[in-house]
Amino acid sequence: MVPLSWYIVLSAVVFSIGVVGFLIRRNIIIMLISIEIMLNAVNISLAAFSHYLQDIRGQIFVFFVIAVAAAEVAIGLALIIALFRNKPTLNVDEINIMKW
Amino acid sequence: MTTLQIFFIYFAVMTTLSSILVITRKNAVHSVIWMLVLFVHIAAIYLFLNAELLAAIQIIVYAGAILVLYLFVIMLLNLREEDTKKKFLSQWPLGLITGVVFIMFFILILGKITVFPTPGKYSVEFIKSEGIMMTIGKVLYTEYLLPFEVVSLILLVAIIGAVVLAKKKIS
Numbered sequence: 001m002v003p004l005s006w007y008i009v010l011s012a013v014v015f016s017i018g019v020v021g022f023l024i025r026r027n028i029i030i031m032l033i034s035i036e037i038m039l040n041a042v043n044i045s046l047a048a049f050s051h052y053l054q055d056i057r058g059q060i061f062v063f064f065v066i067a068v069a070a071a072e073v074a075i076g077l078a079l080i081i082a083l084f085r086n087k088p089t090l091n092v093d094e095i096n097i098m099k100w
Numbered sequence: 101m102t103t104l105q106i107f108f109i110y111f112a113v114m115t116t117l118s119s120i121l122v123i124t125r126k127n128a129v130h131s132v133i134w135m136l137v138l139f140v141h142i143a144a145i146y147l148f149l150n151a152e153l154l155a156a157i158q159i160i161v162y163a164g165a166i167l168v169l170y171l172f173v174i175m176l177l178n179l180r181e182e183d184t185k186k187k188f189l190s191q192w193p194l195g196l197i198t199g200v201v202f203i204m205f206f207i208l209i210l211g212k213i214t215v216f217p218t219p220g221k222y223s224v225e226f227i228k229s230e231g232i233m234m235t236i237g238k239v240l241y242t243e244y245l246l247p248f249e250v251v252s253l254i255l256l257v258a259i260i261g262a263v264v265l266a267k268k269k270i271s
Contacts, residue, residue, distance in 0.1 A: 002108045002148060005210055010112045010145070012206030014119050016199045021123030023195030024188050029128050029174060033135055036166070037119050040142050043154075051149040055220035056227075056239050059151050063240070066161050067251045071258030073166050077173045078265035084177050085268075093189070 007048035015041035026091045028083075032076045039069045108148055115141045126187050128174050132167060139163045150224055153232050 018041060021034035043062045050058020080090070087095065118138040125131045139162040146155040189195070227235050240248055 013116055016202040017119045019202055020195050020199035024192040047149045047151050053219055054223045056222040060244055062154055071254050074258045074262040078262040081266045
C-alpha cells in the first residue's frame with residue numbers, strides 16, 4: 001500500500017516544477033505547457049484523495065479539469081497563432097505592445 | 101518496502117524527471133515529446149489509485165488530442181530563429197526561488213493533513229462489484245448533471261473561440 005503523503009509530495013513537486021517553468025521560460029508555448037503540468041499535478045492529488053476517502057467525486061472533478069484543460073489549450077494555441085500573425089515572435093519579452 | 105511501492109517510486113521519479121526536462125529543453129518539439137512521457141507516467145499513477153477510467157481518458161485526451169494540437173501549432177509557426185536566443189528570462193533565479201518556496205510550503209502543510217475519519221461508500225470492493233464505468237456514470241449523470249452540461253457548453257465556446265481567433269481576416 002502506498003501512503004497518501006507520497007502522492008501529495010509528488011503532486012506538490014510536479015506543481016512547483018510547473019510554476020517554475022511558467023515563470024522562467026521565454027517561449028510562450030512552453031509557458032502553456034507549464035500550465036498543463038500544473039493541472040496534471042492537481043489531478044494527481046484529486047485522484048489520490050478520491051481513493052483514500054473512498055469517494056468517487058474526486059475522479060469526477062478530474063474529468064471536469066481535463067475537459068477544461070482541453071478547452072484552454074484550444075483557446076491558448078489559437079491566441080498564440082493570432083499573436084504570431086501580428087508579431088512574428090514567441091518571446092514574451094518582445095510582446096510588450098500593451099505595456100504602459 | 102513492497103513491490104507496489106518500488107513501482108510507485110519509479111513512476112514518481114520518472115514523472116518528476118520528465119517534467120523537469122519539459123521545462124528545460126530548448127527545442128519546443130523536444131519539450132512536447134517529454135510531455136508525452138510525463139502524461140503516460142501520470143496515467144500509470146492513476147492506475148495505482150484504481151482510477152482506470154481516468155488513466156484511459158488521460159491517454160486519449162492528453163496524449164491523443166492536446167499533444168497533437170501542440171505539435172501542429174509548433175510546426176505551423178516557423179521557429180528557426182528562436183533556437184539561437186536565450187531560453188530563460190533574465191530574472192530566472194527569482195522564479196527558481198518561488199518554486200522552492202512553493203515546495204517548502206507544501207511539505208510543511210503535509211503534516212497537517214488528516215484523512216477524513218469516516219470514509220465514503222465507494223470502497224474498492226464496491227467499485228469492483230459494480231464496475232468503474234457504472235459507478236462514475238451514475239454519479240456523473242445524476243448528481244453532476246448540471247456541471248456536465250456546463251462542460252459541454254465550455255467545449256462549444258472553445259471550438260467557436262478557436263476558429264474565430266485563428267482564422268485569417270478576409271479583407
